[in-house]
Amino acid sequence: MFDLTGKNALITGASGGIGGAIAKALHEAGATVGLSGTREAPLQELAAELGERAFVLPCNLSDPEAVAALPKQAADAMGSVDILVNNAGITRDNLFMRMSDDEWQQVLDVNLTATFKLCKGVLRGMMKARWGRIVNISSIVGATGNPGQGNYAAAKAGLVGMTKSLAYEVASRGITANAVAPGFIETAMTDKLNDDQKAGIMGQIPAGRMGTAEEIAAAVLYLSSQEAAYVTGATLHVNGGMAML
Amino acid sequence: MSDIPDRVRKIVVEHLGVEEDKVTESASFIDDLGADSLDTVELVMAFEEEFGIEIPDDAAETIQTFGDAVKFIKEAS
Numbered sequence: 001m002f003d004l005t006g007k008n009a010l011i012t013g014a015s016g017g018i019g020g021a022i023a024k025a026l027h028e029a030g031a032t033v034g035l036s037g038t039r040e041a042p043l044q045e046l047a048a049e050l051g052e053r054a055f056v057l058p059c060n061l062s063d064p065e066a067v068a069a070l071p072k073q074a075a076d077a078m079g080s081v082d083i084l085v086n087n088a089g090i091t092r093d094n095l096f097m098r099m100s101d102d103e104w105q106q107v108l109d110v111n112l113t114a115t116f117k118l119c120k121g122v123l124r125g126m127m128k129a130r131w132g133r134i135v136n137i138s139s140i141v142g143a144t145g146n147p148g149q150g151n152y153a154a155a156k157a158g159l160v161g162m163t164k165s166l167a168y169e170v171a172s173r174g175i176t177a178n179a180v181a182p183g184f185i186e187t188a189m190t191d192k193l194n195d196d197q198k199a200g201i202m203g204q205i206p207a208g209r210m211g212t213a214e215e216i217a218a219a220v221l222y223l224s225s226q227e228a229a230y231v232t233g234a235t236l237h238v239n240g241g242m243a244m245l
Numbered sequence: 246m247s248d249i250p251d252r253v254r255k256i257v258v259e260h261l262g263v264e265e266d267k268v269t270e271s272a273s274f275i276d277d278l279g280a281d282s283l284d285t286v287e288l289v290m291a292f293e294e295e296f297g298i299e300i301p302d303d304a305a306e307t308i309q310t311f312g313d314a315v316k317f318i319k320e321a322s
C-alpha cells in the first residue's frame with residue numbers, strides 16, 4: 001500500500017532490532033536506505049541482506065562532530081534525505097538516588113540532543129524539496145515513567161515535545177514530524193529480562209504478549225508515507241494496550 | 246557585483262510572491278512583504294546558494310530588510 005520509491009531514508013540505530021526492522025520495511029516499500037549505527041559489522045550485514053539501495057553510514061551519536069557530519073554524509077551517499085528516522089537510543093538505568101551526572105548526560109546526549117541535531121541537519125533539504133518525513137522513536141516510558149529510567153524517560157518525553165514543536169514550524173512546507181512510542185518489544189534489550197520480570201510485564205499488557213520490531217516498523221512506514229501527509233505532531237503508541245494514551 | 250540588488254530582488258519576488266516594486270531598499274521582509282519567520286530562514290538559504298556564501302545565524306538575524314540583505318551580500322561576496 002505504501003510506496004516509497006524514489007525516497008531516501010536515513011535510519012539511526014539500524015544495527016539494533018527495531019532499527020533493522022525499520023530499515024527493512026522502508027527498503028521493501030522502495031526507499032533507498034542509509035543505515036547508521038555505532039557498530040559497523042551488523043550494518044554491513046544488513047546492507048548485504050538488502051542488496052541494492054542500501055548504504056552503510058557508521059556514526060557514534062555520542063560524538064558531536066560525528067552527529068554534525070551525518071546528515072551531509074547521508075545526503076552525499078543517497079542524493080538527499082527525504083525521511084529521517086531517529087531510532088538510536090541507549091539506556092543507563094539507575095535508581096534516581098544513585099544516578100550519576102554522567103549517566104544522565106550520556107542518555108540525554110544520544111537520545112535527545114543527537115536527535116535534535118539530526119533533525120536540524122536534514123531540514124534544509126526537506127524545506128527546499130517541500131517534502132519531508134521525520135519520525136522520532138520515543139517510548140512508552142516517556143509518557144508513563146519507569147523506575148530506574150529517570151534519564152531515559154526524560155529524554156523520550158523530551159522527544160515528544162521537541163517533535164511537536166518542530167511539526168508546528170515546518171507543517172506549511174510539506175514536512176511532517178511524528179513520534180512512535182513502542183511499549184515492550186522483543187529485542188536484545190528486553191531479552192535481558194528474567195522470566196519473573198517478563199511475567200510481570202505480560203500481566204500489564206492487555207494484548208498478552210510483547211510486540212515485535214516489525215510492528216514498530218509498520219508504524220514508521222505509515223508515518224513515512226505520502227498517505228500520512230496530514231498526520232503531524234502525533235505520537236503513535238504501539239504497546240498492545242499497555243497504556244492507552 | 247553590480248547585479249546583486251537585482252538578483253536578491255528576484256529571489257525575494259519569487260519566494261514571497263510579491264510585486265517587484267514593493268521590494269524597496271527599506272522594505273522589511275516580515276512587516277512589509279508578508280514573510281513569516283520561516284520564510285526569512287528560507288530567503289537566507291536562497292541567498293547563500295545564489296551567491297555561494299555562508300551567512301551565519303547571528304548575521305542572518307540582522308537581515309531584516311531588502312537593503313540589509315544587499316548590503317550583507319555585497320560585503321560577503
